[in-house]
Amino acid sequence: MIFTPTRLTLPIAAVLVALAGTAAAQTAAPSVTVATATRQELRETVVASGSFVAREEILVAPEVDGLTVVEILAEEGDRVAAGQVLARLNREMLDVQLAQNAAQISRAAAAVAQAKSQIAEATASRTLAEQQLERTQQLQRTGSATNDVLDQRTTAARTAGARVESATNALALAEADLVLARAQRRDIELRIARTEIKAKVGGTVSRRTARLGALAPAAGDPLFRIIAESQVELEADVPETTLARMRPGQPAEIDAAGYAAPLPGRVRLVAPEVNRSNRLGRVRVTLTGTDRPPLGAFGRATVEVARSSGVTVPLSAVMFGQRTTVQVVKDGLVETREVVIGLRSQGRVEVREGLKEGEQVVAVSGSFVRNGDRVAPVAAVQR
Numbered sequence: 001m002i003f004t005p006t007r008l009t010l011p012i013a014a015v016l017v018a019l020a021g022t023a024a025a026q027t028a029a030p031s032v033t034v035a036t037a038t039r040q041e042l043r044e045t046v047v048a049s050g051s052f053v054a055r056e057e058i059l060v061a062p063e064v065d066g067l068t069v070v071e072i073l074a075e076e077g078d079r080v081a082a083g084q085v086l087a088r089l090n091r092e093m094l095d096v097q098l099a100q101n102a103a104q105i106s107r108a109a110a111a112v113a114q115a116k117s118q119i120a121e122a123t124a125s126r127t128l129a130e131q132q133l134e135r136t137q138q139l140q141r142t143g144s145a146t147n148d149v150l151d152q153r154t155t156a157a158r159t160a161g162a163r164v165e166s167a168t169n170a171l172a173l174a175e176a177d178l179v180l181a182r183a184q185r186r187d188i189e190l191r192i193a194r195t196e197i198k199a200k201v202g203g204t205v206s207r208r209t210a211r212l213g214a215l216a217p218a219a220g221d222p223l224f225r226i227i228a229e230s231q232v233e234l235e236a237d238v239p240e241t242t243l244a245r246m247r248p249g250q251p252a253e254i255d256a257a258g259y260a261a262p263l264p265g266r267v268r269l270v271a272p273e274v275n276r277s278n279r280l281g282r283v284r285v286t287l288t289g290t291d292r293p294p295l296g297a298f299g300r301a302t303v304e305v306a307r308s309s310g311v312t313v314p315l316s317a318v319m320f321g322q323r324t325t326v327q328v329v330k331d332g333l334v335e336t337r338e339v340v341i342g343l344r345s346q347g348r349v350e351v352r353e354g355l356k357e358g359e360q361v362v363a364v365s366g367s368f369v370r371n372g373d374r375v376a377p378v379a380a381v382q383r
Helices: 006-028 092-142 147-193
Strands: 031-036 038-054 057-060 067-072 085-089 196-198 203-208 224-228 232-239 251-256 263-274 280-287 298-314 325-330 333-338 340-345 348-353 360-362 376-379
Touching (some): 038 280, 038 348, 232 298, 251 280, 298 340
Antiparallel strands (some): 031 360, 038 232, 038 298, 057 224, 067 085, 085 196, 232 280, 251 298, 263 280, 298 348, 325 333, 325 360
């Protein structure tokens, strides 16, 4: 008996051909690395480098001239309170002037008392002379007194009045001398008080130039420099494009030499002017913690200029051009979508429109796949 397989083997052959075609199609789909869109908070930062400076530096100079330093009570790095004595100047000459002034005040006070006595005496003499003149005038009208006697009484009354006026002027002069002597005393006492060099505000002494025995001129270099309230800032110059994104109050982390961890800070000042020659603008970042790097040390602040929470993808997955697009992989097919992006930070970019959380995108834009291509997605390694 001869076996003829023609009818029985045709359906099997068709199935085998179909399976072979499907396998070939699956084999032909290229593998593409994909990344999943996840919701994440992004922080956009800028870097500002500069040097540490005092927020306000108070210059402490002597307010009395020509005296030498006899005592120093504060050193660099000391924390001082407002009104605390930092140094003392020689006051011996002022003490001598104070003693002389005390004698002048006593003398002027005695002159005032003497002038008042003279006024009282002259007033009494004038009263007597006026009474005698009045009686003589009455007698002269009755013929009992001669003209010579009347003239004598008139002259005596006028002389007594002049003595009263002279005594009054002497009193005014003595009182003026007393006022002047007391004013001089207040001046001397003020100069003596200023021989104690005091801190005008509390803070940290950053520099001391006072030297024992040295003359302390009022118009010379300050004896002390104080960091007001111990507030230290990072002063940095940034490009004008960066300056436009910075605002007072933005948080910052400051890297300083000698400190293992960043120091907390906050932007305090953004200068309203850009240098015309180098196109740089000035910003100041205040340290908000307790650590205080030395003035003049180098620092680098990382300032947070924006923060947002949304759907993010790797920055490499976004293609920039006339349109901003991503390639979404769904059911093994590639779909090119136009998206609206937001913040970029830490190698990722926020997608505000055009993509949902959980969707997969081609991890590297510009791969050799096009819209509608079939691919075999391979998940990117999470790092």
